Amino acid sequence: MTVALLAVLLVPAVGAGVLALFPARLDSAARLTGTIFAAVTLIPIALLAFARDEAWSAYSATPLAVRPWAEFDVSWVPALRLDFHLGVDGVSYPLVALTGLLTVLCCAYTMWRVPAGGSGRTLVALLLVLEAGILGTFLALDLILFFLFFEVVLLPMYAVIAGWGGEDRRRAARKFVLYTLFGSVLLLLGVITVTVAAGTGDLARLAGGADLSRSTQYAAFALFALAFAVKAPLWPLHTWLPDAHTQAPTVGSVILAGVLLKMGTYGLIRVGVGVAPLGAEWAAPLLGILAVAAILAGALICLRQTELKRLIAYSSVGHMGFVLLGIAALNATGLQAALLGNVAHGLITGLLFFLAGAIKDRAHTGELADLGGLRETAPRLAGLLGFAAIASLGLPGLAGFWGEAFAVVAAVQRGGGLWVTLAVLAAIGGALTAAYFLRLLRKVTHGPAVAVAEPYAVTRAEWLAWSPLVVLTLAVGVAPSLVLAATSAPVRALTEALR
Amino acid sequence: MNAAVLIPAVPLLLGLAGLLLPPGDDTQRRRPAATLGIAGAAVSLLVTLGVLLFATKPVELSAHWVSLGDIDLTLGISVGHAALYVALAVATVALFVQIYSVAYLHDDPRYAPYAAQISLFTGAMLLVVTSGDLIGVVVGWEIMGACSYLLIGHDRRLPEAPAAAVKAFVVTRVGDIGFLLGVAFLIVDAGSSRLADVLAQPPHTAALLLILAGVAGKSAQFPLHTWLPDAMAGPTPISALIHAATMVAAGVYVVFRLYPLFEQSPAALAVLGVMAAITILLGAFSAMAQDDLKRVLAWSTVSQIGYMTGALAVGSPAAALFHLLTHAAFKALLFLAAGAVIHAVGTNYLSRMGGLREHMPVTFWAFVAGLGALAGLPPLAGFWSKENVLTAAAHATEGGETAPVWVGWVVWIAALFAVGITAWYATRLLLWGFLGHSRAHGADGPDWEVGFDDARYTRPAAPHDPPGAMRWPILLLVIPSVLLGLAAYAPGFRTALELDEPHLSVAVVLPLILLAAGATAAWWLWRAVPGVDPAMALGRTRPLLAAGFRLDDIQNRLLVRPVRALARAVLTVDTRVVDAAVEGTGTTTSRVGAALAYAHRIPLPAAAAAVLAGALLLGAVAVLFGAAA
Numbered sequence A: 001m002t003v004a005l006l007a008v009l010l011v012p013a014v015g016a017g018v019l020a021l022f023p024a025r026l027d028s029a030a031r032l033t034g035t036i037f038a039a040v041t042l043i044p045i046a047l048l049a050f051a052r053d054e055a056w057s058a059y060s061a062t063p064l065a066v067r068p069w070a071e072f073d074v075s076w077v078p079a080l081r082l083d084f085h086l087g088v089d090g091v092s093y094p095l096v097a098l099t100g101l102l103t104v105l106c107c108a109y110t111m112w113r114v115p116a117g118g119s120g121r122t123l124v125a126l127l128l129v130l131e132a133g134i135l136g137t138f139l140a141l142d143l144i145l146f147f148l149f150f151e152v153v154l155l156p157m158y159a160v161i162a163g164w165g166g167e168d169r170r171r172a173a174r175k176f177v178l179y180t181l182f183g184s185v186l187l188l189l190g191v192i193t194v195t196v197a198a199g200t201g202d203l204a205r206l207a208g209g210a211d212l213s214r215s216t217q218y219a220a221f222a223l224f225a226l227a228f229a230v231k232a233p234l235w236p237l238h239t240w241l242p243d244a245h246t247q248a249p250t251v252g253s254v255i256l257a258g259v260l261l262k263m264g265t266y267g268l269i270r271v272g273v274g275v276a277p278l279g280a281e282w283a284a285p286l287l288g289i290l291a292v293a294a295i296l297a298g299a300l301i302c303l304r305q306t307e308l309k310r311l312i313a314y315s316s317v318g319h320m321g322f323v324l325l326g327i328a329a330l331n332a333t334g335l336q337a338a339l340l341g342n343v344a345h346g347l348i349t350g351l352l353f354f355l356a357g358a359i360k361d362r363a364h365t366g367e368l369a370d371l372g373g374l375r376e377t378a379p380r381l382a383g384l385l386g387f388a389a390i391a392s393l394g395l396p397g398l399a400g401f402w403g404e405a406f407a408v409v410a411a412v413q414r415g416g417g418l419w420v421t422l423a424v425l426a427a428i429g430g431a432l433t434a435a436y437f438l439r440l441l442r443k444v445t446h447g448p449a450v451a452v453a454e455p456y457a458v459t460r461a462e463w464l465a466w467s468p469l470v471v472l473t474l475a476v477g478v479a480p481s482l483v484l485a486a487t488s489a490p491v492r493a494l495t496e497a498l499r
Numbered sequence B: 001m002n003a004a005v006l007i008p009a010v011p012l013l014l015g016l017a018g019l020l021l022p023p024g025d026d027t028q029r030r031r032p033a034a035t036l037g038i039a040g041a042a043v044s045l046l047v048t049l050g051v052l053l054f055a056t057k058p059v060e061l062s063a064h065w066v067s068l069g070d071i072d073l074t075l076g077i078s079v080g081h082a083a084l085y086v087a088l089a090v091a092t093v094a095l096f097v098q099i100y101s102v103a104y105l106h107d108d109p110r111y112a113p114y115a116a117q118i119s120l121f122t123g124a125m126l127l128v129v130t131s132g133d134l135i136g137v138v139v140g141w142e143i144m145g146a147c148s149y150l151l152i153g154h155d156r157r158l159p160e161a162p163a164a165a166v167k168a169f170v171v172t173r174v175g176d177i178g179f180l181l182g183v184a185f186l187i188v189d190a191g192s193s194r195l196a197d198v199l200a201q202p203p204h205t206a207a208l209l210l211i212l213a214g215v216a217g218k219s220a221q222f223p224l225h226t227w228l229p230d231a232m233a234g235p236t237p238i239s240a241l242i243h244a245a246t247m248v249a250a251g252v253y254v255v256f257r258l259y260p261l262f263e264q265s266p267a268a269l270a271v272l273g274v275m276a277a278i279t280i281l282l283g284a285f286s287a288m289a290q291d292d293l294k295r296v297l298a299w300s301t302v303s304q305i306g307y308m309t310g311a312l313a314v315g316s317p318a319a320a321l322f323h324l325l326t327h328a329a330f331k332a333l334l335f336l337a338a339g340a341v342i343h344a345v346g347t348n349y350l351s352r353m354g355g356l357r358e359h360m361p362v363t364f365w366a367f368v369a370g371l372g373a374l375a376g377l378p379p380l381a382g383f384w385s386k387e388n389v390l391t392a393a394a395h396a397t398e399g400g401e402t403a404p405v406w407v408g409w410v411v412w413i414a415a416l417f418a419v420g421i422t423a424w425y426a427t428r429l430l431l432w433g434f435l436g437h438s439r440a441h442g443a444d445g446p447d448w449e450v451g452f453d454d455a456r457y458t459r460p461a462a463p464h465d466p467p468g469a470m471r472w473p474i475l476l477l478v479i480p481s482v483l484l485g486l487a488a489y490a491p492g493f494r495t496a497l498e499l500d501e502p503h504l505s506v507a508v509v510l511p512l513i514l515l516a517a518g519a520t521a522a523w524w525l526w527r528a529v530p531g532v533d534p535a536m537a538l539g540r541t542r543p544l545l546a547a548g549f550r551l552d553d554i555q556n557r558l559l560v561r562p563v564r565a566l567a568r569a570v571l572t573v574d575t576r577v578v579d580a581a582v583e584g585t586g587t588t589t590s591r592v593g594a595a596l597a598y599a600h601r602i603p604l605p606a607a608a609a610a611v612l613a614g615a616l617l618l619g620a621v622a623v624l625f626g627a628a629a
Helices: A002-021 A027-061 A093-112 A120-139 A143-152 A154-164 A169-198 A203-209 A214-231 A240-247 A250-275 A277-303 A308-329 A332-363 A379-392 A399-414 A416-444 A460-478 A488-496 B002-019 B027-054 B081-104 B111-130 B134-152 B161-190 B195-200 B205-218 B227-233 B236-245 B248-257 B266-288 B293-313 B317-345 B361-375 B381-396 B405-434 B468-489 B491-497 B506-528 B534-538 B541-546 B548-599 B604-628
Strands: A070-077 A082-088 B059-068 B071-079
Touching (some): A002 A082, A002 A093, A027 A093, A082 A203, A143 A154, A169 A214, A169 A240, A240 A308, A250 A277, A250 A332, A277 A416, A308 A332, A308 A416, A332 A379, A332 B059, A379 A399, A379 A416, A379 A460, A399 A460, B071 B111, B081 B248, B111 B248, B134 B205, B134 B227, B134 B236, B205 B248, B236 B248, B293 B405, B361 B405, B361 B468, B381 B405, B381 B468, B405 B534, B506 B534
């Protein structure tokens, strides 16, 4: 399985390299090659799922927060105590699979439509670099390695926004990169603090707090939480997100919302809660309050948004608020809800951004006031948008419900005045979410039809890119154990460390 | 009896399949949609009948679904005979609605998704009815909300339809804040979401009150009833579905299902009772003043659901369920018949009707049966069930129930009083709509605006009874509307509902007197001034009643506008404070950089002076600190 683990990282990286060698005139062949590389990456990812059974029995014996199914560990820079340590377990696997899937879909989508601004070849190559970086982040089991991959993601994303984005793309890209770099600096500080104090950067050994002193854990968690809060993003550190999303090309938005934000929440669980449980316990009330503030602020702001992509971007703030509330509750229910919410948000918001991009490409505007009557002109597109919106507002039976409802349940479970209040406020946020999504649907799908710039029919390439997301949204909604099956043991181990 | 799983599963799956059908209005495309829709309801109906006939004990099935932390969720079915009777009513009404819709929407290009959404709606309701797990109930509960949204907003030519659809979903969703939290409390207390485990725990009153908020939203109870009259913008068969079998019945059913918990909490029952009493009167009074045929029926639903929650509050879940079943029959009948009227005359407004009896005898007699049952005319179905509710309330005034005695009084008086009002508006509807002269070409001339938009439609020269696909469901629904009350004499039915044997005592006289008084008053008003709406007698209160006591305005002022203002404020803070701080950091950094860059470009003498001044300063610091050390 070690081979599969390495292949997951190497295939997209090699693919990006191969694309760089392609001559510019073979653009569509290059895009096809890139898509094939992205698709091939799914093979080792699928293989990794079978590794689970081997490690399965080992779980019950000793609860360890990190007990990877497959592992690869070599010393890289001993002086820095940096190991090239990769591994996959129940916490990271769903996100790895999600990353692989979304990248393939985005590459396939680029086969059909290259956004204006640059060559499709470069865009696909950048998507592959992004994939390698994101997968590396999810697979890294060494703090410094984690940080390196975390940073690798930043520049290609900057290039995607700045190269293929909307009119105001440079400013948005700059804001994105500077803001998240600020987060990264804090992450680096946190990483150094922990590595120096513990003498190792190995996440498996650090899990559960190892021997870190209370004050180190407090400091480390504060740094980690701030860094990941920028990435997630947590209100009030979210303002890079709406700009970046509004300006990014469709595929950029999908990757950004679908998996990039998850690096923040994943990091908070694996690194924040994993390495500094005492710090997490200490900061939980504040984190919970901010998460609920994000839910409410995100929803209220969405009620006033007039632009399609910006609205969906702000809805991410609210949804990630639910994920962070689950994490802040620091019990098994909450952490599992957060992991599920992560994946669900990736699927649903990915789909929403695809659809928003399709509508914007056709209508040449994203202003809600200028859209309307989509169910007359494009019943299929309207139906898909309706599906995605209803999934996103947390309809039970679809993926979005579990993470949000059980974040609330987790807060209730945690008990006490503060957490029950937070649960109530989060539930109110759920109702507001319904209000703004219905407002969106009412503006876009109902009402008189607007003159059409391009044919509205959904093309085959679009079906190809969207249907997996639709199917998975339904599948995860009906059978949440698809995501949760392997999480219970590592999550239990994480919460054990809190006691 | 594993077949019970099929009761909700078949309509849900066929509904999902139906959504994949291509849209379009030619026959080849309509046929599969209609087949899927009708098959879904029919299979459910047959399976329910089968289980009802052959199952000797309650069906309990349960499989592990998923665990989140310490909470185990199961995927379970738990149906006793009472649940099966409700499922039977749901499936029957759904089947009739599906058949009826084929004709009613005969030229609607979006028929295929419509039929599929009805299937999903039905399946979701059946899931609520049969689920043995609280999460299953929540799933069905919310899917119903979404389907009601889609179906109410179905009509694209009604400008108010999208707003009504959004209102229906958002108002019920506000109630669902409570429902979800209540469920969360119950689940956390029990550590499991299985109903059997949840019912075994002593409940928090807070959790029950939260659940009641959800019930008020779904079952259109005061103060969350405001969506229901507006929901009349949906196609008429959908109104029948929402009012008779799904959605509004769900709230009552959930309280029935959780009754072992409610039984332990006098406070929750008191709240429920007050809510019921207000709703009964509010609905009845508002129904008096409506000009829109469907709105009369809508407000009557609000009022009748109040009877059901009232029965629950005074400790008689059996009476509530019995009334739910009879109401399902006669309200489905009334709405489908109303659809026939609207189909024929092209308007919802009673003021444009009149004299329909001779043209539409079938519809007229259907209305007689339905309205008679609604008013509680013996021996029609509504009489028996309403009698049961009144008896239970009267019984509660004597004490000995969980609910406080005053709750019994409040519910009893409200219910009794509403009997008279119900008789009044039912009589008025019948006389004003069907008798007298046609007002189709009224005093204002023939060019009225066509307020009806349920289907693309050309007005026939003379109104006539509907085509077969619409007539048969109506005719078949007359049977239970007339006879279902007598089921109270069937021992099997009684044991299933745990209903008392009907005993007609002197207590029957009082409601009957009120019934007669209400009906006579309406008749007398209609008779005394021919050609004038009896509702004119309401005088200045009419606009207030017609607007449902202006609760919409209050809701607007107290909830909608503050939320909007808050949203505006938050957006302002977000851009002017939060984002401005970020942008400000950026610009400040650039400016500082520019200032420093400028400082490095100052002319040589000034620069030399600055360097010397710096050296001096450093020297001074060194000397000072050196001396100190």
